Amino acid sequence: MKFTVTSRGDDISNSLKNRINQYLSDFGLKEDASEPELVITVGGDGTLLQAFHDYSERLDETAFVGIHTGHLGFYADWIPEEVEKLVTHIAKTPYHIVEYPLLEVIIKAKDKVERHLALNECTIKSIGGSLVSNVDIKGDTFEIFRGDGLCISTPSGSTAYNKALGGAILHPSLPTIQISEMASINNRVYRTIGSPLVLPQHHTCLLKPLNDVDIQVTVDHYTLEHRRITSLQCRVADEKIRFARFRPFPFWKRVKESFIRE
Structure with a gap:
């Protein structure tokens, strides 16, 4: 099996990366950063x-x-204390693949079209x-958003920025996308739904800016500045991310430990 190890870049992560490279090489696995079958990251979610x-x-x-x-x-x-156990699993144990949905983002401007994938x-x-x-949903205008x-x-990303905006936490196996508002304007003249929306796999969200402003789009941790865009389309992507699982991954336990741990 071909593998590669990436690091956050700090001394601890780099040292751990070197150990993993050595361990897996000793087991006869081949390091290949261009076409890896397994990517091992050392650092954090970022x-x-x-x-x-x-x-x-x-993917x-x-x-x-x-x-x-x-x-x-x-x-x-x-x-880090489990590195030897993980390396042994990688070298000797067939792993279970778990697939999670991704977000497809298509940005249209007057002179170009860009397609991106987002994990979060x-x-x-x-x-x-x-x-x-x-805000068009499945081809029909749902609302005019102001905010x-x-x-x-x-x-997968519902526990990140979405949660900070009051969105729901969704299990990462669900093939959906969620739309959450940032400081929407709601008064006697202007009105939005005011609640997060969860769309199924076969629904598309199309955003078409109406006012003459410069737009900033982010895709995960990347910032894309566009002086003018005509539309931004989001839907559940055809591609999925694949995680190698060597043991159970209790999502709701992880949520509890992250946000309400006693």
């Missing part, structure tokens, strides 16, 4: 998020597993002033 984008063109052939060297994460679920979320905001945008912006998240 490190795995970066690895996902680095290998987003080969069908690559699985991910994360080791955290900081706070316990939702993606990085192994700890996409956001759209205006640069100065409020965002005014049509700071909108966040469209995956179930």
Whole structure:
């Protein structure tokens, strides 16, 4: 099996990366950063998020597993003290693949079209002033949004920015996307739904800015500035991220430990 190890870049993570490389090489596995079958990330959720984008063109052939060297994460679920156990599993135990849905984002401007994949979320905001945008769902106008912006998240990303905006936490196995508002304007003249919306796999959300403002779009941790866009389309992507599981991954236990741990 071909593998690669990525690191957050701090001394602890780099040292752990070197140990893992040596252990797996001793077991006869081949390091291949260009076409890995398994990507092992050392650092935290951000490190795995970066690895996902680095290998987003080969998601069908690559699985991910994360080791955290900081706070316990939702993606990085192994700890440094378990490295030997994890390495032995990788070398000798067939792993179970778990697939989670991703978000497809298509940004259209007058002169170009861009397609992106998000593991966590996409956001759209205006640069100065409020965002005014049509919100179309499944081809029909649902509302005209006025406010700071909108966040469209995956179930995996529902515990991130979406949660801070008051969105629901969704189990990452659900093939859905969630739309959450950022400081919407609601008064006697303007009105939005005022609640997060969860869309199924076969529904598409199309945002069409109506006011003449510069737009900032984020896809996970990447910021994309567009002076003008005509539309931003979001839906559940055809691609999925594949995680290598060597033991049970109790999602709701992880939620409890992260947010309400006693």
